[in-house]
Amino acid sequence: MEQFRINPSKGLEFGIYTLGDHLPNPATGERISAKQRLDEIIELAKLADEAGIDFFSVGESHQEYFTTQAHSVVLSAIAQATEKIKIASSSTIISTLDPVRVYEDFATIDLISGGRAEIIAGRASRVGNFELLGYDLHDYEELYEEKFDLLLKINKEEVVNWSGKYRAPLRDAKVLPRPLNGSMPIWRAVGGHPTSAVKAGYAGVPIFLASLGGPVSIFKRTIDAYRDALTQAGHDPARFPVATAGFFYLAETTQQAQRDTYPSVNEGMQLTNGRGFPKQHFAQGASPRDVMNIGSPQEVIEKILYQHEMYGHQRYIAQMDFGGIPFEKLRKNIELIGKEVLPAIRKYTAKQEGQQ
């Protein structure tokens, strides 16, 4: 766990992530400027840091309705604006980037931030980046696997010798600068289907599992499959952290939380993904056995603890800004997280002294 900068005795880590979406507020139909959105993302990271939240990450999407395409640049600004919080991508679309440049960027962010940077590498669910950046969609799978392998290799080896299909070979190449402590945590972003998690298990790489809606028990299957694959490949599952990511929002009551978020989630998904979020499914999200952490602080705390009991995961990251949620509501959420959620989660998941 140490090589991924996770200290299990401190209990479940709590983080915030944004995809960097730039969507209208459904209540007003108005959309803030790209500049304001970026300012607010950086401000959100600052508030999260001040509230004692463990982690903050920013996604990369090359589509309309997004604004953090240059996510490493945004993270660099966040590195400067914050002090303690871990910062990462969620995720970096490694398939259509050069792993050498990605590593240079994130190692630099690691130095600027004093050793707080991590990379989560994914494959993209929308594929606008392939055309925009000049890649062939037919290579979707192979581009990701090859470039992700190279990224891991650069992290492990100071002098790299490598050749592959989608990039010029590297001969005794030094990829500089190096991160503060020589290497950085690199995670594999995993969608709902277990296949990708199994690949991460074979490779001995930690996973970030996206879980937007549905029963906890279904996502547990993916995590179990991941740990089985680790074991099969000769890795010790106890050494590899698991992180989950999903919708989060706090209000006085679950009903109020649903009222505040449903239009954003539904209309935001419609615009970015071409399908809305069915209201019936969203209503079921209130169940204590569903992954959606939208509700009153007490209910959400209990859900997160239930998820922890089921998954035995090391980090949960919350998406609460999707679909044009006004910044004042985000600020209020951060406050509640700091005052109510973090103390409760730490109290119940941190190892007591003397405990194994």
Add this chain to the structure above:
Amino acid sequence: MKVVFLSGSIVGSKTKTAISYAMNKLAEAYPDTEAELLDLAEYEIQFSDGRNYLDYSGDTKYVTETLMNADAIVIGTPIFQASIPGTLKNIFDLLPVNAFRDKVVSMIITAGSAKHYLIAEQQLKPILAYMKAQIVQTYVFIEEIDFHRKEIVNDDVIFRVNRLVEDTMVLAETYQKIREAQEASYDF
């Protein structure tokens, strides 16, 4: 209410004739309803490669977006080799999982042989059900002999298509009301 009429083949004229008749009937009986014809023979559509439908361009994007924005879809299709044509299956493959959620879908089948009558029942309906369509259970099955020079010449077929159009609209309007009542009950 937006109704899309999809002619699912690029071969021949019978499906287009039948689906065009249905669309004219809708315009006559429900003049305030927005209707659009998608005749696949008029579009260059690529094979599905698994991407999100919003990431296609040109005709492929236009056709998939038009279908996704419909409240009701009347699918017209011939039967080839005891199945639906590949052009129609490709449209289904281009669309996302659960693409027909909250949509009413009805079917008009044209075929050269009465032996094909159960193909829609056994092959098309399961696809529509998987994609979460509210299916108009009774479909119209039209044979070669019912057409003459690009017109339907069998009054029985004409009556059946008229009923199908009416059933499609009644179900679409009813499901819309059911959905509104259901969604209002959640109180968020």
